[in-house]
Amino acid sequence: WNDAVEELPICDSDSEVIIKAKKLLKLTLVRSFKAVSPAALNPLKDVTTLGKVHLNQLVHPAIDSALWIFSNVNYVYEEIPLQGQESKLRADGIGYINDVVNYIIICCEGARPGAPNKKKIDDESKNTKSMVGLYNYIITSEVEARKQLYIDLRTYGITAFRTDISLTMLDFRGAYRLFEVDRYSLPRDWTDMPNFVYMYGALVKWS
Structure with missing residues (x-):
């Protein structure tokens, strides 16, 4: 599998x-192969033993590569304060427009695989609040600078809970509207090959 991807x-x-999708596969698929290759020692088989490191090794790099290849969006993953948030909300990852203003349009929240179910609800609520805040910050900044407002402005969210990743989008049409664009589960072993298809389909669609 590794040789096939490289070639x-x-x-x-x-x-x-298709060209961009192939570039994405070349950049990211080997990481997943490495994760599942130890067979019985594969850390993904028992999600309760995983630490948050799985975000940095498997989730963030795939999102980072997909956003750069398909949208020219810079994605950074660490604890980062969000623009224009009075409560000083922080995100586990952010994506910003790669131009002179560098507005943040993407925020990510992730949890350790062993986290309780309540953490999923808390992260989704926090992410939605952050997406609204980012949207308002961009609009306010453009108005204050007396610039033409963005047409069809959207902000985007990522919520990672255990091995499930939800990809969302928020816009405004008289009220804020939140959509789940797609979701996928991290492939956990070689019998989980269909999830590779779902994962890359979701990343390409959302990016």
């Missing part, structure tokens, strides 16, 4: 999306 050809006849 995956990029052809002149490939569409732009």
Whole structure:
């Protein structure tokens, strides 16, 4: 599998999306292979024993690569304060527009795989609040600078709970509207191959 990914050809006849998808596979798929390769010692088999390090090794790098390849969005993963948040909310990861203003349009919340179910609800609530705050900050900043407002402005969210990842989007049409664009589960062993398809399909669609 590893050799097949490394030798995956990029052809002149490939569409732009296919070319970018192949680049994403080359950059990220080997990490997943490494995670599941120890067989009985595979840490993903028992999610209760995993620490938050799985976010840095498996979740964040795939999101980082997908956003850069498909949207030219810079993604940074660490505890980061969010723009324009009076309560000084912080996120586990942020994505910002790669231009002169560098507005943050993406926020991520993640939990250790052994976290209680309440953490999932808390993270989803916090992420929604952060997405609204980021949206308002961009609008307010553009108005204060007397610039033309963005058309179809959206902010985006990532919630990682155990091995499940939810990818969301928020916009405003008279009221804030929150959508789940897609979700996927991290592949946990070699019998979990369909989840690789779902994972990359979700990342490409959302990015």
